[in-house]
Amino acid sequence: MSRFVLSRLAQMVVVLFAVSVLTFLIFNVIPNGDPAARMAGKSPTATQVEAIRAEWGFDESLPVQYVRTMEKVLGGGAISYFTQLNVREEIVRGLPATLSLAIGAAILWMVMGVALGLLGALRAGRISDRLLTFAALAGVSLPVFWLGALLSYYLGFKAGWFPNGGYVPLTEDPLDWAYHLVLPCTALAVLFVGFYSRILRSNVLDTLNEDFVRTARAKGLSERQVVLRHVLRNSLIPIVTLWGLDFGAVVAGGAILTETVFDLQGVGQYAAESVGQLDVPPVLAVTLFGAFFIVVLNTVVDIVYALLDPRIRVS
Amino acid sequence: MIAALAAPLWASAVADRAPDRTNETGTIEVDGRQVDVVSLDGVPIGPQWGGEYLLGADANGRDVMVRLLYGARNSLLIGIAAALLTTILATIVGLVAGYFGRWVDAVARSTLDVIWAFPVILLGVALGTTLAVGGLKVGPLELEAGSMAISILVIAVVYVPYMARPIRGEVLALREREFVEAAHAQGAGPLRTMAGELLPNLASTIVVFAPLMVANAILLEASLSFLGVGVMPPDPSWGNMIDAGVDRLVTAPHLAIAPGLMLVLTVLALNVFGDGVRDAFDPRSKAAWGARRL
């Protein structure tokens, strides 16, 4: 087992490096034009562009540029040329909101997804299942930003049931914090609930056909025991890893749309606003950190998977 | 479902008004009176349900319905093209990686992992941002800024890992089957094996994934346009129409609701269609073990 963990960690380091190179390429190499001018934003002066060029080393060779870029971004020295604020600080400031949203939505969609998926599988082929499937498909088809906007408007603004935006830190007022998160978490979760319930349903149906389920019944176990202890347990394993990956994706920037719509001032929104201004350093930083987070989380997920499924440990 | 898809395409060919013809100061006749298309404090008229301005106008006086249809054309075009590109790339990558194995597979898998490390939206945003100003220049490939080709390319690349993984998995499983060995025993080389033996068996997976890819591509395009890095105004796209409309939900809700609804319906139609396709290919019959009552 430990050999497995070590090899995954080694792989992780390699992927992190590759990710950083790719990010660098995306931002500074692939696009046409002068990277310094790009970074300077919408209407820079010539001196600004020159200053940027010197600071980031754009007049030097590519490897040097790469090192400089990494130094600045990872070292916390990057500054947004639009807002003049330190990028890393801004990211840290937005983190609590993003994490609250992500965790809240993740728990919500996991619970609902599993429940609905299981229900659909157990009633496979019947009307209730078809309805659930349709609902799931609808959920997957709704664009998050549209749903969020509508929810925020109709349930928030018009009906006044929920606040229609903004974020209240947990430390300030737990109840209000939760209150503000209800709509955003729901909007974000709807998409995933649809997706997960379908996958779980499919897994459960597959597992129900397995031989060991027949054995479990032959042993005289109650149907409930069979479903919970054998079917669900085996069906959930791939879902758990998927959940980890999606959670990572949400934190790392998947929340960008929801945050924008609900004005949560999280990391994603920060990136979105920078995008609107074509302000490169924040987008670069968010992308880099986000990708790093995902790679690390991926590795954790792989290890957890090996813990859950003993067959993986030998491969 | 097919109707839902066909209608926008057909209708946009029929629409007679240019989508960017503004009409800020004009008036039209409503119930016999002359009404400003865009009122003095900037509120455009709502759906007229008949004749001109079927679904109302937007802040610039442009006809929402017409924009909707042209937007449909853009969104669908980008979506389908991107999905097609993704399918081709993913199939090639999945086949090659799964077939050759070892170091080729390791390289392919790492590359996919790296792309996969970026959440779809973020990658799309990043690429969209950087390519927004100057366009793309990689070797012989040169694309203008703001062109649809960029959107297509970005969306296509972002989704390649999503599709390449299952394909690769399937190739790995198929490779162990005896009929592949048999082909080798007869002297079939790699190309022959991949094209002749493996590809036909991948068809069902690809066909099942295709509609889903189109749906995802359309959603991603809408998201990117919403954020301002996809299709740029004044070209209409459902995404950027929603973006413009969200600010005016209070005064003119139809601006956001109309494109959103179209988006949802189209994507839903694709998803339902894809689901139906998957069920048709699914060997699981109804006679399988359902669970009895608990």
Add this chain to the structure above:
Amino acid sequence: MGEPLLRVRDLTVSFEGEDATTRAVDGVSLDLAPGEILALVGESGCGKSVTALSLVGLLAPNASTRGSVRYAGRELIGAPEDELRRLRGEQLAMIFQDPLSSLNPVLRVGDQIAEQIRAHRAVGRAEARERAVELLRRVELPEPERRVDAYPHELSGGMRQRATIAMALSCEPRILIADEPTTALDVTVQAQILDLIRELRAETGAGVLLITHDFGVVAQLADRVAVMDAGRIVEQGSAEEIFERPREERTRRLLAAVPRIDGPPRRRPRTAGDGDGPVLALEQLEVSFAIRGRRLPRRRGADRLRAVDGVSLTVEAGETVGLVGESGSGKSTLARAAVRLLEPTGGTVSFAGRDITRAGRRALDPLRSELQIVFQDPYGSLNPRKRVRDIVGLPLRLHGVSRREAATRVDGLLERVGLSPEHADRWPHEFSGGQRQRIGIARALALDPRLVVLDEPVSALDVTVQAQILDLLDTLQRDLGLAYLFISHDLGVIRQVADRVAVMRAGKLVELAPASEIYARPAHPYTAQLLSAVPLPDPRRRRVAVAPSAR
């Protein structure tokens, strides 16, 4: 004779399909007495498994069951689910064919046994676990205290099946239903498991309903036999009656088709060789693989698995060399190395005098026509998405034959293997297992090979179909002067076809001799062990348990 333990009368099971209703079991009646072993035997699809499953109500929801199954005075058909569930596992226990898929792969073996115990007895976890260890000991699983915490994939096939048996016995059932309990096991392990079942029957006095297709197993174990075909019981009687005085035609035909190690070979042995030297010569052949991440003890050199370890043998023109071994013996790897699907890591492979050990694709291409292979799995060896014409025609097309010419030759090949040209347009799934093997043979013959390697070509087929395919192979050998390297784990089949026999074990060649000698006077102890483990289809000659260690 007392009251039968199980009384089945007119059992009929139908399945609701999409288009039609199929009747899998049609009016089956049988009795099982306490302490008796009743074998229900027949070919695949005859309904024997469905019968077994219907007894405990484990069929799919779209099955409808009619008739009567009485256990200890209670009617089981139509009984409420609660009642059936209480009986399952406690009074009527089942053992299934494949222990790897019948056990939950993510739960420990001990937990799964304990689960059954606690479902029927009010016992705490600690005590249940102790009972599990005891049960494992009783089924002669070595180191039960350690193995109780193992996961299914960590045990060997034989150990897994023992664990499954332990699980079935955990609540002291009065009836044990065993559905092909040894089919997935090696022959030596099978012998041990059969012994185990016999002992346990003697100890517990339980009645055993044994479902199998293997007449050898039936003869060794059963007191009474019921022969099934197409959903009906064709003949019933004591084991002796059925084997020595079969009344029905169907029974006689089945018995005649069984390949026996003590029977005469299928065809006359022929003198091999045409004076030009052996067609295929393997000299100190070695094929080893690097293993990654396996939990093997760190011995020097142990990080490579030697699948084939220094094997030398030859095949002369026109002869059949049989290669026999259990799973893991390396015979399949050897087959593939011989046709250069794998590259050997040591030794040489020569074809018609030419060394092809390291030959690249270019050098091998012309030889492909001479040296072909037929695979075991009729379902996996044909590409499901290609028509028969394309499958059989591929070798021709690869060697530059035009499409039209290939089509004509394909038609000819199909006829030669007993099919007809109209089959060329069809898809593989439209054919039965036996027919698919014929297609595979046609494919191998397409380029007029001199040698055909056959890797378990009939193992997946029913006994009567097996006989037909063996006849076909014999005819083809005579007509075309083919040499065969025939690989199988079934000693009875090898007896039918081989001129000379090679025995493999753990990568090494243990014995190589003419068939008549090997079967009569095996020189190597392993060969003797193999032969003694084979269940003879003769109830009068029951093996006494040979006592190698349990595996």
